Amino acid sequence: AQKITQTQPGMFVQEKEAVTLDCTYDTSDQSYGLFWYKQPSSGEMIFLIYQGSYDEQNATEGRYSLNFQKARKSANLVISASQLGDSAMYFCAMREGWAAGNKLTFGGGTRVLVKP
Amino acid sequence: EAGVTQFPSHSVIEKGQTVTLRCDPISGHDNLYWYRRVMGKEIKFLLHFVKESKQDESGMPNNRFLAERTGGTYSTLKVQPAELEDSGVYFCASSQERTNSPLHFGNGTRLTVT
Numbered sequence: 722a723q724k725i726t727q728t729q730p731g732m733f734v735q736e737k738e739a740v741t742l743d744c745t746y747d748t749s750d751q752s753y754g755l756f757w758y759k760q761p762s763s764g765e766m767i768f769l770i771y772q773g774s775y776d777e778q779n780a781t782e783g784r785y786s787l788n789f790q791k792a793r794k795s796a797n798l799v800i801s802a803s804q805l806g807d808s809a810m811y812f813c814a815m816r817e818g819w820a821a822g823n824k825l826t827f828g829g830g831t832r833v834l835v836k837p
Numbered sequence: 838e839a840g841v842t843q844f845p846s847h848s849v850i851e852k853g854q855t856v857t858l859r860c861d862p863i864s865g866h867d868n869l870y871w872y873r874r875v876m877g878k879e880i881k882f883l884l885h886f887v888k889e890s891k892q893d894e895s896g897m898p899n900n901r902f903l904a905e906r907t908g909g910t911y912s913t914l915k916v917q918p919a920e921l922e923d924s925g926v927y928f929c930a931s932s933q934e935r936t937n938s939p940l941h942f943g944n945g946t947r948l949t950v951t
Binding site for chain 1: 867868870872878879880881882885887892893896926928930932933934935936937938939940941942943944945947
């Protein structure tokens with residue numbers, strides 16, 4: 722079974738509008754972390770935001786926020802006020818267990834194209 | 838601080854040849870990972886070092902792949918002999934020993950096997 726599922730392979734968003742990228746996950750661990758990364762066309766992987774399974778509040782980092790619904794096992798990324806530079810691939814990833822060094826498992830990614 | 842550095846950025850080799858990829862992690866990061874993304878597919882875990890020790894190599898596809906981390910500093914990933922299906926982007930990442938510590942990725946090495 723897929724551990725991380727991103728159901729939207731690609732989407733368009735109008736500049737200055739908000740966009741929500743879906744991510745659902747599957748784990749039997751009580752302790753886990755969820756990460757979002759951005760990969761622009763230049764290829765580097767840029768860390769955006771982190772949500773721990775025990776965090777009571779949704780994580781926010783500037784224009785990025787994470788809509789964490791633990792019971793539904795979803796961790797959707799919301800980008801507010803989209804900018805042209807937000808056009809990129811976005812990956813959701815999960816680290817299972819307590820150990821800080823545990824590997825990340827990635828979803829298939831969502832390609833976002835911001836239209837002017 | 839300097840980020841994760843990977844070399845080369847691109848490599849084109851023929852089937853049967855050998856290629857060695859290098860990764861320099863962020864200084865002080867004990868955790869070092871190798872990942873691979875084959876065209877159009879998911880980013881797949883290959884292996885994880887803690888300092889110089891292999892912590893998890895469950896993602897290594899076969900014995901044509903050999904990873905080392907000398908003295909717990911830089912790491913190399915050798916593919917010998919390379920096959921067509923080895924083509925893809927190889928990412929290296931490093932992280933600190935904290936539960937919420939993200940992986941910091943290098944820019945990747947794009948490997949093309951012809």
